[in-house]
Amino acid sequence: MGDVVVAEKLVKNYDEFRAVDSIGFSIHQGECFGFLGPNGAGKSTTMRMIHCASPLTSGRLTVLDMDVQVDPRRIKALIGVAPQENNLDPDFSVIKNLTSYARYFNMEKALALKRSEELLKFMQLTEKRDEMVESLSGGMKRRLIIARALINEPRILILDEPTTGLDPQARHLIWERIRELKRKGVTVILTTHYMDEAEKLCDRLVIMDKGKIVVEGTPRKLIEERIGAEVLEIDEPSPEMEVFVQAKGWDFERTADRLLIYSRCCEDLLGELRTKFQLESVIIRRASLEDVFLRLTGRRLVE
Amino acid sequence: MSLVKNISWRSWSVWKRNRDVFLTTWKTNFLPPFLEPILYLVAMGLGFGVLINDLVFRGETIEYIQFLAPGLLAISIMYGAFFECSFGSFVRMHYQKTFDAMVATPLTIEDVITGEILWGATKSLINTTIVLVVVTAFGLADFPGLIFVPVIAFLGGMMFASLAMLFTALVPNIDSFNYPFFLLVTPMFLFSGTFFPLDVLPNWAQTLAYALPLTHVSIVVRDLCFNYFVLIDLASIAYMIVFTIIFFFASLYLMKRRLIK
Ligand SMILES: Nc1ncnc2c1ncn2[C@@H]1O[C@H](COP(=O)(O)OP(=O)(O)OP(=O)(O)O)[C@@H](O)[C@H]1O
Numbered sequence: 001m002g003d004v005v006v007a008e009k010l011v012k013n014y015d016e017f018r019a020v021d022s023i024g025f026s027i028h029q030g031e032c033f034g035f036l037g038p039n040g041a042g043k044s045t046t047m048r049m050i051h052c053a054s055p056l057t058s059g060r061l062t063v064l065d066m067d068v069q070v071d072p073r074r075i076k077a078l079i080g081v082a083p084q085e086n087n088l089d090p091d092f093s094v095i096k097n098l099t100s101y102a103r104y105f106n107m108e109k110a111l112a113l114k115r116s117e118e119l120l121k122f123m124q125l126t127e128k129r130d131e132m133v134e135s136l137s138g139g140m141k142r143r144l145i146i147a148r149a150l151i152n153e154p155r156i157l158i159l160d161e162p163t164t165g166l167d168p169q170a171r172h173l174i175w176e177r178i179r180e181l182k183r184k185g186v187t188v189i190l191t192t193h194y195m196d197e198a199e200k201l202c203d204r205l206v207i208m209d210k211g212k213i214v215v216e217g218t219p220r221k222l223i224e225e226r227i228g229a230e231v232l233e234i235d236e237p238s239p240e241m242e243v244f245v246q247a248k249g250w251d252f253e254r255t256a257d258r259l260l261i262y263s264r265c266c267e268d269l270l271g272e273l274r275t276k277f278q279l280e281s282v283i284i285r286r287a288s289l290e291d292v293f294l295r296l297t298g299r300r301l302v303e
Numbered sequence: 304m305s306l307v308k309n310i311s312w313r314s315w316s317v318w319k320r321n322r323d324v325f326l327t328t329w330k331t332n333f334l335p336p337f338l339e340p341i342l343y344l345v346a347m348g349l350g351f352g353v354l355i356n357d358l359v360f361r362g363e364t365i366e367y368i369q370f371l372a373p374g375l376l377a378i379s380i381m382y383g384a385f386f387e388c389s390f391g392s393f394v395r396m397h398y399q400k401t402f403d404a405m406v407a408t409p410l411t412i413e414d415v416i417t418g419e420i421l422w423g424a425t426k427s428l429i430n431t432t433i434v435l436v437v438v439t440a441f442g443l444a445d446f447p448g449l450i451f452v453p454v455i456a457f458l459g460g461m462m463f464a465s466l467a468m469l470f471t472a473l474v475p476n477i478d479s480f481n482y483p484f485f486l487l488v489t490p491m492f493l494f495s496g497t498f499f500p501l502d503v504l505p506n507w508a509q510t511l512a513y514a515l516p517l518t519h520v521s522i523v524v525r526d527l528c529f530n531y532f533v534l535i536d537l538a539s540i541a542y543m544i545v546f547t548i549i550f551f552f553a554s555l556y557l558m559k560r561r562l563i564k
C-alpha cells in the first residue's frame with residue numbers, strides 16, 4: 001500500500017502573503033489523515049491544492065501518483081470534496097443536487113439516480129429527498145455535502161471541517177460514516193477544530209500554524225511525547241507554588257489563571273506538591289490532543 | 304493554447320444544469336418574451352407608426368411596424384444572452400458558489416464558462432423564437448428567410464453571452480452591472496438600427512453605430528425577415544463570428560484570472 005498524496009516543499013502565496021510555507025507530508029492509502037491548526041493556518045488552502053482548485057506557487061504535489069499540475073481532470077474524477085463553505089445548488093432539490101452533480105462526472109443517468117438514493121440513505125436524508133436545499137438545517141446541509149462528495153465513489157475523500165456547528169447526533173453519524181468508508185478502503189483527509197474528533201478519527205495528523213507544519217504523528221504518540229499521560233491543573237496557584245515547580249524543573253505552563261503541569265517529566269507530581277502546599281483546587285486529568293495543540297500553537301488568539 | 308485545450312464536451316453538463324433550472328420555472332420564463340413584443344408592436348408599431356410615412360427600406364416603401372418587428376427580434380437576441388450571462392452568471396458564481404462546486408468535479412473552469420455561454424446563447428434562441436412566433440403571427444416576417452432567424456439568434460447569442468461574461472469577470476459587485484447596461488446595452492438598444500434606420504443619423508454617428516454588435520445582428524435579421532440576402536449580410540455575419548471569438552476567449556481569460564486563486 002503506497003502513499004496516495006505526497007507533498008514536497010509545497011508553497012502557496014496569495015499575492016505577497018504566504019499561506020502555505022514549504023510543507024511536506026505523505027498520506028497513506030486507506031488511512032484517515034488530519035490537518036489541525038488555528039484559523040488561517042493554511043489547512044483549507046492545502047486542501048484546495050490537493051483537489052486541484054488552487055495552483056501551487058512552488059513545490060511538488062502528487063495525488064494518486066499524478067501531478068496536480070498535469071492531470072487535474074483525472075485526479076478530480078477520483079476524489080470527493082466536501083468544502084468548508086457550503087456550495088450546494090440552491091436552485092435544486094436534495095436529490096437533484098446529487099444527480100446533477102453526478103452528471104458533472106459524466107455518470108450515466110440510471111446509475112446516478114441509484115447512487116443518489118443510496119447516498120441519501122447512507123447520510124439519513126431520504127426523508128428530505130424532494131425538499132429544496134434552503135429548507136434544510138445546517139447539519140442536513142453538511143450531510144448532503146458529504147453525500148455529494150461520495151457520488152463518484154472516490155478513492156480519496158477530502159472533508160474540510162465536516163462537523164463544524166453540528167449537534168452531537170449529527171457529529172456521531174458523520175464519524176460512523178467516516179469509519180465505515182475507511183473500512184471500505186477510502187482514504188480520508190480531514191480538517192477539524194475539534195480535538196476529540198481528530199483524536200477519535202485520525203490515524204495520523206499534522207498540526208499547522210502560520211503556513212507551516214509544526215508537528216506530525218499519531219494522536220497517541222503526540223500526546224505521550226509532548227504531554228505525557230496526565231495533566232495536573234491547579235487553579236489560581238500561589239507565586240511560591242510556581243517558583244517551586246520551576247525549581248523542580250518540571251514541565252509546566254502558566255496560563256492566565258492556572259498552572260498546568262505535564263506528567264511526562266516525572267512521577268508522582270501530586271505527592272511531591274502535597275508535601276509542600278495545601279492543595280484545594282487541583283485537577284488531575286488525562287492528557288488530550290487539545291493540550292498538545294494549545295501547547296504548540298499558543299494559547300492566545302493570533303489575530 | 305491551454306484555454307482551448309481545457310474546453311471539452313463536458314461543458315454541456317453545465318448547460319444541462321441551467322436548462323433543468325429553466326424548465327422547472329418555465330411558466331414564468333415564457334411569458335415576458337411573449338408579451339413584450341406584442342406591447343411594442345401595438346404601442347410603437349400601430350400607435351406611433353401612424354405618424355411615420357414614406358419609410359423606405361431597400362428601395363421599397365414599408366410601414367413602420369414592418370421596420371420595427373426585426374428590430375424587436377434583434378433586441379431579444381441581445382437581452383436574452385446578456386441578462387443570462389451578466390446577472391444570472393454572477394449570481395451563480397458569486398452568491399451560489401455554483402462554479403466552485405463544479406470545478407471540484409472533472410470540469411475545468413473553461414468548461415464551466417463555455418457551458419454558461421452556450422446556455423446564454425440558448426436563452427437568446429428561446430426568447431427570439433417566441434418573439435418570432437409573435438412577429439410571424441402579425442405577418443411581419445416572410446418565409447423562407449425567417450427560418451434562419453433562430454440560427455442568427457444563436458450566433459448573436461454567443462456573441463452577447465461572451466460579451467456579458469467579460470463584464471461578469473470584471474465587475475466587483477452585482478450593482479456594477481449598471482455601467483455596462485447604461486453605457487453599452489441601452490445605447491445599443493436605441494441606436495443599432497432597431498427603432499429607426501441608421502441613415503437618418505449624421506455620418507460620424509453612423510460610423511459609431513456600425514461598430515456596435517447589435518447593429519450587425521439587426522441588419523441580418525431584418526434582411527432575413529424581408530427575404531433579402533446581400534453582401535453586407537455576409538460582412539455582418541463575419542463581424543459576429545470574429546467578435547464572438549474575441550469576446551469568448553477574453554472572457555475565459557479574465558474569468559480564470561478572477562476565479563483561480
Ligand atoms: N483567496 C484568498 N486570497 C487571499 N488570501 C487568502 C485566500 N484564501 C485564504 N487566504 C489567506 O490564507 C491564509 C490561510 O487560509 P486558509 O483558509 O487556508 O486557513 P485555514 O487553516 O483553513 O483556516 P480556518 O480554520 O479558519 O478555516 C489566511 O490568512 C487567509 O486569509
Ligand SMILES: [Mg+2]
Nearest residue numbers: 043044045084
Ligand atoms: Mg479552512
